[in-house]
Amino acid sequence: MRERFASGLSDDSAKVSIETLNKNLSLVIDLSLTVKQAHWTMRGNGFIGVHELLDDAVANLRDILDKIAERTVVLGGTPVGISQVVAEETALPRYPTDTVSVKDHVRELTERYKLVAASLREAIDTTDDGGDQDTSDLFTEASRIVDKDAWFIGSNADGN
Template sequence: MAKNGKVQLHPSKNPLSENIRGAMVELLQKHLASAIDLSYQCKQAHWNVKGMNFIAVHKLFDELHEQTEGYVDLIAERLTALGGQAHGTVQASNEGTLLTPYPLDLVHSEGHLKRLADSFSEMGGHVEKAVEESEEAGDPLTADLFTQIGRGLDESLYFLESHFQLPDVSGQTGR
């Protein structure tokens, strides 16, 4: 933020209007903070997981971290391409994240799997809203970026939830 509560933009020949670029930079900044948070939630789980299937979930959490780091980079690069200044520090992420804080006392693999599923679901909901907001603002490229991220989040959620979605005796899916 800068003058008159408006986002300060670097000069750019990007064809979007300054108003649209400013709005998208603000939107992208919230999601940059959230993607950094999600990335390190995955690392928190990776570093601290214990229990059955340790090596499989340990590796899964590291893969999810790498995937979300990719989202961080995509979001930051789009934000700066629009003339914004990416705020990508841990402190900025902490101040701007849209996600519920990750508990620091989880140990068991099932607890981490379920809590990360909650976080990926929460992030996915925010990303879906960002797709709509980007489209309504007239920025199809940012909407496409959020759509791409949303697809990846959905797939990750599937990988996480598959660990605890087991059919019961009647054939119904239970948690």
């Protein structure tokens, strides 16, 4: 680990937080790329509204990514967001690139958002238990944003 700048955490607490931050960095990067895949390829009923919603969702994910990466550096770690590592580390299932309809994209995206939200909630507890309430707060904020966007996206499914 590099020098911690402002955290005042023990090395053990910082290590737990850095590992948890990087795990979730990979997930959120993967989700952001998946949302762009859907954005580029969807068509059908409700296209324009969902298409525009996904632009906002990606912007929210990128903001979360920056906060995760910056916190990792503050704790003395290195955010690892290169594509090779993301591909190895992500727990998200491979996105079906043959998906076309808005309805199918909404279903696939909502499933993945729920997985990321669950990981973020686990990260809240992990970092809080490790004594890093600031990182726990970061994950709480990220969880709220991901939950809200999952709801917005999922609200476009037929029958909702």
